[in-house]
Amino acid sequence: MKASKHDWPVLIVSGQFHEASDEGFRLNELVSELEEVQYCSVIPSFTYEDAQEIFMSRADIGAVVIDWDLPDEDPDEFMYAPELIGLIRARNKTIPILLLTDRLDMESIPVDVLKAINGYLWKTADTVEFLSGRIEMHLLKYLKSVYPDFFGALVKYSEEYKYAWHTPGHMGGEGFLRSPAGVALYKFFGENTLRSDFSISVPELGSLLDHEGVVGDAEKNSARAFGADYTYYILNGTSNVNQVIWRSQVLKDDIAFVDRNCHKSLNYSMVITDAFPIYMIPRRNKMGIIGPVRLSEFSPETIKKKIKENKLIPENLKGNTPKMSTLTNSTYDGVCYSVVNIKKELEQSVKNLHFDEAWYAYARFHPIYKNHFGMTDDKLDKNHPPIFCSHSTHKLLTAFSQSSMLHIKNGGTDKIIPYEFNESYMMHGSTSPQYSMIASLDVATKMMQDNGNIILNDIIIEAIQLRKKMILILDELKEENEDDWFFGMWQPEEVIIEGEKMRFEDVEDEILADTQSVWVMSKDNPWHGFEDMEDDYAMLDPIKLTFTTPGIDSEGNMAEEGIPASIVSNYLIDKGIVCEKTDYYSFLLLNSLGTTKGKQGTLLAELFKFKEHYDTNTPLCEVFPELVNAYPKNYEGVGLKDHCNAIHKYFKDYKILDSMQAGFQVIPDQVMKPAEAYHSVVGRKVEYVELDDMMGRIPAVMIVPYPPGIPIMMGGEHLNEKAKPIFDYLKQRQDFENAFPGYQSDIHGVERTDRDGKKYFKTLCIKE
Numbered sequence: 001m002k003a004s005k006h007d008w009p010v011l012i013v014s015g016q017f018h019e020a021s022d023e024g025f026r027l028n029e030l031v032s033e034l035e036e037v038q039y040c041s042v043i044p045s046f047t048y049e050d051a052q053e054i055f056m057s058r059a060d061i062g063a064v065v066i067d068w069d070l071p072d073e074d075p076d077e078f079m080y081a082p083e084l085i086g087l088i089r090a091r092n093k094t095i096p097i098l099l100l101t102d103r104l105d106m107e108s109i110p111v112d113v114l115k116a117i118n119g120y121l122w123k124t125a126d127t128v129e130f131l132s133g134r135i136e137m138h139l140l141k142y143l144k145s146v147y148p149d150f151f152g153a154l155v156k157y158s159e160e161y162k163y164a165w166h167t168p169g170h171m172g173g174e175g176f177l178r179s180p181a182g183v184a185l186y187k188f189f190g191e192n193t194l195r196s197d198f199s200i201s202v203p204e205l206g207s208l209l210d211h212e213g214v215v216g217d218a219e220k221n222s223a224r225a226f227g228a229d230y231t232y233y234i235l236n237g238t239s240n241v242n243q244v245i246w247r248s249q250v251l252k253d254d255i256a257f258v259d260r261n262c263h264k265s266l267n268y269s270m271v272i273t274d275a276f277p278i279y280m281i282p283r284r285n286k287m288g289i290i291g292p293v294r295l296s297e298f299s300p301e302t303i304k305k306k307i308k309e310n311k312l313i314p315e316n317l318k319g320n321t322p323k324m325s326t327l328t329n330s331t332y333d334g335v336c337y338s339v340v341n342i343k344k345e346l347e348q349s350v351k352n353l354h355f356d357e358a359w360y361a362y363a364r365f366h367p368i369y370k371n372h373f374g375m376t377d378d379k380l381d382k383n384h385p386p387i388f389c390s391h392s393t394h395k396l397l398t399a400f401s402q403s404s405m406l407h408i409k410n411g412g413t414d415k416i417i418p419y420e421f422n423e424s425y426m427m428h429g430s431t432s433p434q435y436s437m438i439a440s441l442d443v444a445t446k447m448m449q450d451n452g453n454i455i456l457n458d459i460i461i462e463a464i465q466l467r468k469k470m471i472l473i474l475d476e477l478k479e480e481n482e483d484d485w486f487f488g489m490w491q492p493e494e495v496i497i498e499g500e501k502m503r504f505e506d507v508e509d510e511i512l513a514d515t516q517s518v519w520v521m522s523k524d525n526p527w528h529g530f531e532d533m534e535d536d537y538a539m540l541d542p543i544k545l546t547f548t549t550p551g552i553d554s555e556g557n558m559a560e561e562g563i564p565a566s567i568v569s570n571y572l573i574d575k576g577i578v579c580e581k582t583d584y585y586s587f588l589l590l591n592s593l594g595t596t597k598g599k600q601g602t603l604l605a606e607l608f609k610f611k612e613h614y615d616t617n618t619p620l621c622e623v624f625p626e627l628v629n630a631y632p633k634n635y636e637g638v639g640l641k642d643h644c645n646a647i648h649k650y651f652k653d654y655k656i657l658d659s660m661q662a663g664f665q666v667i668p669d670q671v672m673k674p675a676e677a678y679h680s681v682v683g684r685k686v687e688y689v690e691l692d693d694m695m696g697r698i699p700a701v702m703i704v705p706y707p708p709g710i711p712i713m714m715g716g717e718h719l720n721e722k723a724k725p726i727f728d729y730l731k732q733r734q735d736f737e738n739a740f741p742g743y744q745s746d747i748h749g750v751e752r753t754d755r756d757g758k759k760y761f762k763t764l765c766i767k768e
């Protein structure tokens, strides 16, 4: 069950495996002893370079044995043992490194190496049995340390093969074996998954709801790793983290200050707490990309003004301090805020700060993100409010789906009292937690503690390499033909390195990965397209890759021809590449822990194939056969290029981006709180209203069009004359879907009725 020592190979680096010498003979005996007597596995490596390759490409090496004196070959190309040892130690602080050497060589070993290794193996003086025993001892000691406490306890408990008489009903998988469908599931998921699926009745594993025992220890360890005073494991996603945070602090009729660019779970947080929301409005650029909320939105004066102008908040409550402020960090387009600046503003005027960092749990582990995450170690004002952070550990770290963390930093004077806070936790937590999810949170933490910096640096460098590759491809295409095209990347074209202006692609990868200022958005380098960028305020996350498609420039001017991004992302989906988010002329891909060079290569290959299809105007029936089969009248005989240009022309003629911009700039008048709107749903005081009849009505539910994926209306807001741009934008979306069947996009809160071959949007509105 537990991975055996055989699963953790010993890497032996020596040039003497094939040497007809006493040393060569003993080395081979050592390998046999390890494999046949100790049941270990061995990976032989003949050069230090080769060993480096192996070590960099796999994390399952259990020990490294390095021959200190490999013969010199070409001294220019040669890597020396100290270099290899340094590299291994930088990537793994605890793996045993053993030097294979002669007593005579001891003097030549520098102090740095002595500090980095775990011991020596005398090549000729000790017996082969003794050497292999030492290696095995180090390997076993190391293996014990790779299991974090909770996961280790879970594995140990599963290994005890107890007869369980408690839930879950399949009891370690046995229950599945009573029927073929169950057997199929058993075989698919495997015995370990099922045997480690316990219920709450396992006292050895502690109590999640009480945060006691090994599970409590794991939460405390995560708090240390993520810079929090308290960390809570939440097993039904960050949607639930947000609700637990709000429910712990916000009461009926409290005022809450919320990013309009928020996840829908925050709308539901408003509903369950029955709060009065006021909103922060994000800016967006001319390409439609959502940017940071202006710093001025957080000033005490702006907040007071928003409360004063809010028609819903009763006069007697207008003097109240908002109980909660929630900001999405990073934004859906990978823009991260300097929270230090924001905290300075907000700590004067709200009681609790909440950063929804669902997509950003890794920020603490790489210096490029310094000061740009909620749990940053900045100097806080002595009266600063408590700070809460939501992390979907499952999104960009390695926890299982729905496994999230809630982090809390106490306020200067306002301390969070755990047993009080736990009331909210208990309200939202199941009494039957999935232990493997807890283990995945425990392991995700340990991975970051052990070598988070290295892991992140690797993926940042890989993202940078892909960013540069995109520039180089376009340059190369343009060298051949000035009018050629390729997909672009939303990123700086020029950067300042040590006072010198350089092209992005000319700067070394490591320097780009090391220099935060390269990624910080500024007025002086307006590649981002956001107006009035404040200094030192927001940065682009290097690992969030926004690819741009031709058809619009950074000023929002639309070209004669263009490629709407949804067509590209539909193409990529067909090829097994799923984009995270698609806008009108951009799509987002995440270079996360699971991204490999192979995936990047496949992506580039598919983008090239798309380009080829576009340039040759390949018939749509070859590129999107299902679309043509479903709507032959619309698409038969059409080529890909014609199709892209037709949709592009539609967007251009109907000024759809301007319309979106106008729609999202309006915060409609609130007629009732989101909670009251929801109460109408429960009380059946709602009815579906078709969009064409919706002017003047009050939707009971939130309406969130994708793209861009932020609410355009909240439940309880009035679709009146002031909100007409919202109506116009939704109408355009409806007309577009009818003009281009098969391009139905997701609009949360909107259903569709089919009539006379056309689609009509409808939304649940408050009954009149």
Ligand SMILES: Cc1ncc(COP(=O)(O)O)c(C=O)c1O
Pocket (backbone or CB within 6 Å): 236, 237, 238, 239, 240, 262, 263, 265, 328, 356, 357, 358, 359, 392, 402, 404
């Ligand atoms: C900003 C933000 N917050 C919260 C959530 C909810 O996270 P989860 O899917 O873990 O419930 C999401 C999900 O996409 C999100 O984007």
